[in-house]
Amino acid sequence: MRTTTDTKALVMRALGQALGGVPVVSRRPDADGAPLGEVVLVIATGGAGRSRRVLHTGQVTIDCYGPTTGKAMALALRVDAAMRALTTSDQVPVTRVTGSAPAESPDPDTHDARTTSTYQVTTRNHS
DSSP: OOBOOOHHHHHHHHHHHHTTTOOEESSOOOOTTSOOOSEEEEEEOOOOEEETTTEEEEEEEEEEEESSHHHHHHHHHHHHHHHHHGGGOSSSOEEEEEEOOOEEOOOTTOSSEEEEEEEEEEEEOBO
16 A cells, blocks of 8 residues: 655655755744744645545645745745755655745734745655
């Protein structure tokens, strides 16, 4: 039986390595009104699932926070480059990455700027 890759865990590991010190989290830190600084939030949001017995497509939505809209967007563009590079890595079984361009997405619960993008990540299932 083939095992499906945990897309969210794979993406969080890859972004953690690619972003050099920027926190990559699965839950937005509660700063009690204090600035968050640069933070990347990864949320599993479904996906097409298993296909052709050997492939799995998972979907993640990624929020990038920063003190200004420009810094949040710059971080989002770094995330986008790292996501697109997953298909060239020998370290992960990613065969395809598609997704949206980062967009401004104000978060009413914080004063920090936020951008949001969603990616579909296709991986090879493993034995």
